[in-house]
Amino acid sequence: MSKIFVVGGGAAGMLAAIAAARNGHKVILLEKNEKLGKKLFITGKGRCNLTNACDRDSFFEQVISNPKFLYRAFHTFSNYDTMNFFEQLGLVIKTERGNRVFPESDKSSDVIAVLKRELERQSVSVRYKCEVSGILTKDGSFYGLRLKDTPEELLGDAVILATGGLSYPLTGSTGDGFRFAKALGHTVTDLYPSLVPVHTKETFVKDLMGLSLKNIEIVISAGQKQIYRDFGELLFTHFGVSGPVILSASSYIIPYLKKQEPLLLSIDLKPALTSEQLDARILRDFEEFKNKQFKNSLDQLLPNKLIDVIIRLSLIDSEKKVNSITKEERLHLVDLLKHFTLQITHLSDYNQAVVTKGGINVKEVNPSTMESKLMSKVFFAGEVLDLDALTGGFNLQIAWSTAYLAGLSV
Numbered sequence: 001m002s003k004i005f006v007v008g009g010g011a012a013g014m015l016a017a018i019a020a021a022r023n024g025h026k027v028i029l030l031e032k033n034e035k036l037g038k039k040l041f042i043t044g045k046g047r048c049n050l051t052n053a054c055d056r057d058s059f060f061e062q063v064i065s066n067p068k069f070l071y072r073a074f075h076t077f078s079n080y081d082t083m084n085f086f087e088q089l090g091l092v093i094k095t096e097r098g099n100r101v102f103p104e105s106d107k108s109s110d111v112i113a114v115l116k117r118e119l120e121r122q123s124v125s126v127r128y129k130c131e132v133s134g135i136l137t138k139d140g141s142f143y144g145l146r147l148k149d150t151p152e153e154l155l156g157d158a159v160i161l162a163t164g165g166l167s168y169p170l171t172g173s174t175g176d177g178f179r180f181a182k183a184l185g186h187t188v189t190d191l192y193p194s195l196v197p198v199h200t201k202e203t204f205v206k207d208l209m210g211l212s213l214k215n216i217e218i219v220i221s222a223g224q225k226q227i228y229r230d231f232g233e234l235l236f237t238h239f240g241v242s243g244p245v246i247l248s249a250s251s252y253i254i255p256y257l258k259k260q261e262p263l264l265l266s267i268d269l270k271p272a273l274t275s276e277q278l279d280a281r282i283l284r285d286f287e288e289f290k291n292k293q294f295k296n297s298l299d300q301l302l303p304n305k306l307i308d309v310i311i312r313l314s315l316i317d318s319e320k321k322v323n324s325i326t327k328e329e330r331l332h333l334v335d336l337l338k339h340f341t342l343q344i345t346h347l348s349d350y351n352q353a354v355v356t357k358g359g360i361n362v363k364e365v366n367p368s369t370m371e372s373k374l375m376s377k378v379f380f381a382g383e384v385l386d387l388d389a390l391t392g393g394f395n396l397q398i399a400w401s402t403a404y405l406a407g408l409s410v
């Protein structure tokens with residue numbers, strides 16, 4: 001029986017430990033926190049969107065970095081295997097809008113509880129408050145681990161590194177795996193916070209803080225180049241914008257942040273209407289409210305919070321009677337509503353990032369086993385690898401797939 005260490009008790013570490021133990025190994029799971037799955041607990045706003053019940057092609061469309069590297073892992077443990085796995089452990093699951101899969105109870109703690117129960121059932125020994133500080137190797141192969149604050153060295157046959165990335169560092173993901181990998185000779189790509197809110201130059205956004213716009217279209221461009229277009233929900237914050245469409249967009253704008261051209265976010269507040277249709281709609285409203293002041297004429301068209309800002313940007317005198325607004329002023333208002341534009345200055349940091357973009361260079365990892373190509377008996381799983389996807393349960397699926405394959409191959 002081989003002795004296998006798994007470093008990191010997050011999503012990937014727990015699944016890798018279960019897979020390796022089911023495979024007949026003696027498994028020791030080392031977690032630096034006082035409990036397992038601290039990040040898993042906060043996923044999906046505490047509900048844990050554990051995977052996505054889409055088809056294979058749709059899954060890979062959502063994987064942004066290195067989808068091909070994932071083929072084998074996904075084939076070995078797909079999103080449907082994830083659902084079966086959790087159902088077999090007794091977790092009742094449900095599928096919501098956008099094929100997002102959640103526990104029926106809406107509690108991420110239930111996902112952690114079934115994983116913990118299975119770790120116990122498979123006799124995985126879990127060591128809490130146990131921070132690994134170094135990987136010991138000899139002649140190109142793993143032989144042990146060094147722990148922080150103790151001279152104790154743990155000797156074993158193989159290790160699976162599942163230490164996560166850099167996002168939400170308070171959960172324990174502080175990039176240790178990147179340091180270990182570098183010390184083993186691996187390259188780590190540039191790292192960025194991803195799936196994050198964005199900051200804007202316009203400070204009036206703070207007047208809109210808390211306003212959520214459900215059916216809007218966004219276009220992001222760098223100079224003349226359109227780099228992202230999406231439809232969905234956006235949320236204003238005190239420093240800029242967030243919400244599903246913005247988190248996804250953040251992943252695509254990273255490469256443009258250092259360039260000179262201004263990054264513009266154009267929001268179409270009325271995507272269901274063409275400019276002509278919107279103009280006709282506004283004309284109808286203006287007809288109905290013809291004796292009102294402009295500031296009192298937009299209630300049917302816009303959410304309350306937005307009205308003041310739109311009035312300011314429209315440059316139309318707020319006190320002006322609606323029946324004296326000129327055609328030119330009205331067309332400018334239409335244009336403003338179809339192209340409500342903000343300038344993106346930068347992204348939020350790791351404290352607000354759902355994932356880390358970048359990680360251990362996947363060219364140096366065997367996609368069929370997750371083993372390092374540079375150091376034998378060292379395996380990787382989860383966010384520590386240069387893999388990331390959009391929101392919707394895809395990032396956890398990356399963790400489950402790579403972890404299962406690592407646990408199976410170790």
Ligand SMILES: Cc1cc2nc3c(=O)[nH]c(=O)nc-3n(C[C@H](O)[C@H](O)[C@H](O)COP(=O)(O)OP(=O)(O)OC[C@H]3O[C@@H](n4cnc5c(N)ncnc54)[C@H](O)[C@@H]3O)c2cc1C
Binds near residue numbers: 012044132167173
């Ligand atoms: C707020 C938020 C919400 C999210 N919601 C979703 C969602 O609903 N669906 C989805 O698919 N994805 C979601 N994600 C992304 C998802 O949580 C991650 O992709 C996933 O947790 C990565 O799993 P992991 O096991 O690789 O890393 P982690 O979950 O980060 O686990 C790594 C573990 O390793 C431990 N560790 C680190 N270094 C050491 C060391 N030296 N010694 C011992 N232990 C160590 C850490 O303490 C940690 O417990 C969310 C992320 C965040 C931040």
